[in-house]
Amino acid sequence: MRASSPRVRATLAAVAVAAAAGLAGCGWGEEEPAVPNAPQAQRGGTLTVLGVDAPTGVDPHRVAGPAAAMLHAIAHRTPYTHRPGDDEAVADLAEGAPEVSEDGRTVTVGLRAGARFGPDGETITADDVEHGLERALADPVAGPPARRLLGDLVGLPPQVGDWRDVQGIEALDARTLELRLERPSASLAIAALATPAATPLPADEPRVPGPLPPDAVAYAGPYLPRDRLPADERGEEPLGRAEAGAGQRLVPAVPAGALTLVRNPEWEAAATPTPAYVERVVVGRGEGGGAATSVLDGSRALWAGENVPADVLRRAERRPTPQLVQVGVPVTRFVALNAARAPFDDRLVRRAAVAALDRVALWEAAGGRGEPASHWLPPGVPGHDRSGGSEGLGVAHLPPAADPGLAAELLRRAGFAEGRYEGPPIRALAADLEPERAVAREVVRQLEGAGFEVDLELTAPRDVEARCQAPDTDISLCPGAALASPEGEPGAILRAGFGGAPQGAAAEPWSHLDAPLVDLAIAEALAARESRRPRAWADVNRAVAQEAAGAPWRWDERPLLRARDVRGVVDERRGTWALGWIWLGSDAEQDRVR
Known part of the structure; x- marks a missing residue:
C-alpha cells in the first residue's frame, strides 16, 4: 500500500506531522497556516542513514534512483523544488514564478541574489544554471530523463554525448535564464527546473564527459561532504562503533567508507524552503540484515535501502509505534x-x-x-x-x-x-x-x-x-x-x-x-x-x-524504516526520505503523536 493511500495516512501521521507546519501551499512559496499542536522541530544532532552505497561525492546531475535523489535534495539546489506533500513547486534559487510567453514556447526565470556555492563562496549565476542544463542534457546518465522534459529545446543536439552550447538555453544576464522551445511545451520545461537537470554547475567547469571528480563538485544545498571543508572546520569524526542513543538503544556504528555530510558554510537558511534540521548526515550501506535491525531497534537512524529483510519487515509491522512506511x-x-x-x-x-x-x-x-x-x-x-x-x-x-x-x-x-x-x-x-x-x-x-x-x-x-x-x-x-x-x-x-x-x-x-x-x-x-x-x-x-x-x-513502491526517535518525513516524488525535513526527537514526543 502506498504512502498516499487512505489506509496508510494514519500510519504516516506520526512520522509526517512535524513537517506539516512548514509545508508550502499553493503556488510559488506561499505559506500554509501552522498545524495546531504540532510538535516543535528540534535542531542539531547526527542522523545515520543505512542501506545505501556511499558515494565519494554527490554529483549534481547523475541522479539514478531514489538513494541518489535523496542525497541530491540536501546537497544541491535548483531553481524550483517541492516541499514534501506539495503538488506544486516552490521557488528555491528562483526569486518567483516563471514567466511564460503567450505561445508557450519561451520560459523566463529570474534568480535570487546572493546564492552561493560551497565551499568556496562563488556567486551562483544564470550562466551556471545554463552550464548545468547543458551538461545534464549531454550526459549518458542524466540525459535521457532530462530530455523527456526538455526535448523541445531549440538547437538540442540529437543525441546524448555532445556537450555543447544549446541555442534554446540562454543566460540573458547574471540573474535571468531563458528557455526557448520548438513546441509549446512550457509546462514540461518548468517541471525540469525542479529536477537535478537544472542544478547549477560553475560556468568555468571544463566540458569533460563523464562523472565530475569529487573535489570539483560545487554545493549550494544545506550540506556538503565533510572532507570538502578545511581540517580545522570539520568537527568531530563520526564514531566507527555503536554509541549510546535514546534510552537503552544504540546509534548504529558508522559503516566503513561512509559519507559524512556537514553544514555548508555558504548555505542561507532564510533563503531556501528546506529547513535542514540535523547538523550532520552519515550515509553508508551497513552489514546486511543487521543494519536494518540496528535501525529498527536503535536510535537516530533511518533505513533507505531498496529492500528490508523479511524478518525485520515482519517485526516492524508489529510495532505499536509506526516505524515502517511503504512509499x-x-x-x-x-x-x-x-x-x-x-x-x-x-x-x-x-x-x-x-x-x-x-x-x-x-x-x-x-x-x-x-x-x-x-x-x-x-x-x-x-x-x-x-x-x-x-x-x-x-x-x-x-x-x-x-x-x-x-x-x-x-x-x-x-x-x-x-x-x-x-x-x-x-x-x-x-x-x-x-x-x-x-x-x-x-x-x-x-x-x-x-x-x-x-x-x-x-x-x-x-x-x-x-x-x-x-x-x-x-x-x-x-x-x-x-x-x-x-x-x-x-x-x-x-x-x-x-x-x-x-x-x-x-x-x-x-x-x-x-x-x-x-x-x-x-x-x-x-x-x-x-x-x-x-x-x-x-x-x-x-x-x-x-x-x-x-x-x-x-x-x-518501496519500504522505509526509521528509529523510534527520528521524525521521519517522506519525499513521495522521489520515493525516499526527505532528509532536509527530518529531525531527531525523544521517545516521549514520538509516542505522544503516534
Whole structure:
C-alpha cells in the first residue's frame, strides 16, 4: 500500500506531522497556516542513514534512483523544488514564478541574489544554471530523463554525448535564464527546473564527459561532504562503533567508507524552503540484515535501502509505534508491444494481447510488491485520479483480470477465424535476473494461451532498453518496460513513452507507437491551463489505452524504516526520505503523536 493511500495516512501521521507546519501551499512559496499542536522541530544532532552505497561525492546531475535523489535534495539546489506533500513547486534559487510567453514556447526565470556555492563562496549565476542544463542534457546518465522534459529545446543536439552550447538555453544576464522551445511545451520545461537537470554547475567547469571528480563538485544545498571543508572546520569524526542513543538503544556504528555530510558554510537558511534540521548526515550501506535491525531497534537512524529483510519487515509491522512506511515511487512497469512490427502493428491484435494478460498475475510473479497498475499514471501523478485511480479507465480490452473470451473475439475481428493467433513466432527480450525473468516467463505462458508463439531471449539488463527502443528493432515484445515520472510530471510518462518525444537519435519510445490521436491529445495537454492539466493528461492516458500500446502491470513502491526517535518525513516524488525535513526527537514526543 502506498504512502498516499487512505489506509496508510494514519500510519504516516506520526512520522509526517512535524513537517506539516512548514509545508508550502499553493503556488510559488506561499505559506500554509501552522498545524495546531504540532510538535516543535528540534535542531542539531547526527542522523545515520543505512542501506545505501556511499558515494565519494554527490554529483549534481547523475541522479539514478531514489538513494541518489535523496542525497541530491540536501546537497544541491535548483531553481524550483517541492516541499514534501506539495503538488506544486516552490521557488528555491528562483526569486518567483516563471514567466511564460503567450505561445508557450519561451520560459523566463529570474534568480535570487546572493546564492552561493560551497565551499568556496562563488556567486551562483544564470550562466551556471545554463552550464548545468547543458551538461545534464549531454550526459549518458542524466540525459535521457532530462530530455523527456526538455526535448523541445531549440538547437538540442540529437543525441546524448555532445556537450555543447544549446541555442534554446540562454543566460540573458547574471540573474535571468531563458528557455526557448520548438513546441509549446512550457509546462514540461518548468517541471525540469525542479529536477537535478537544472542544478547549477560553475560556468568555468571544463566540458569533460563523464562523472565530475569529487573535489570539483560545487554545493549550494544545506550540506556538503565533510572532507570538502578545511581540517580545522570539520568537527568531530563520526564514531566507527555503536554509541549510546535514546534510552537503552544504540546509534548504529558508522559503516566503513561512509559519507559524512556537514553544514555548508555558504548555505542561507532564510533563503531556501528546506529547513535542514540535523547538523550532520552519515550515509553508508551497513552489514546486511543487521543494519536494518540496528535501525529498527536503535536510535537516530533511518533505513533507505531498496529492500528490508523479511524478518525485520515482519517485526516492524508489529510495532505499536509506526516505524515502517511503504512509499510510492512514480514508476509504471508494463509489457511493451512494438506497434511498428508485425503482428502488433495491428491494433486489434495488440488489444487481444492486452486482454489476454492477467496483470495481477504478473504483479504476483514479481513478488507482489507495489500495487497492480490499472493504467499508465501512478498514484500521486496529475491525471491518476481522473483516470479512475486504482479502479482504472474502464477500457474494455484493459480488464482487471485476463479475459480470454474478449481476446478470442478481438483476434477473430483481426482475421483469425479460430480466435487464436496463427503466425510466425514473435521475439521477446527481458533481463536475465529476477524478478524480470519470472515476469517474462509468465507473459509468455499467458500469451501462448491465445495462440502466440513467443521466442524469449534473456540478456544483460543494460542491453534490454537499448535493443527494445532501437529503431527498426526485431523485438516485438518487452515484458520489463518501465517509464518514470520525474517530479510527478505526467508528460514524462505519456509523452516520452508514446508521443515520440526526442530521446536521442538511437532511441524511440518502448512501443514505437505512431498514433495521431495520441499526439493530438498530448498537444492539448501541453497547452492546457493549470487547472485543467489533470483532466487533459487523463485524456491522453485514455487515448494511449485505446491504442493498446502495452499492458501496465505495476506501480512501484518501496519500504522505509526509521528509529523510534527520528521524525521521519517522506519525499513521495522521489520515493525516499526527505532528509532536509527530518529531525531527531525523544521517545516521549514520538509516542505522544503516534
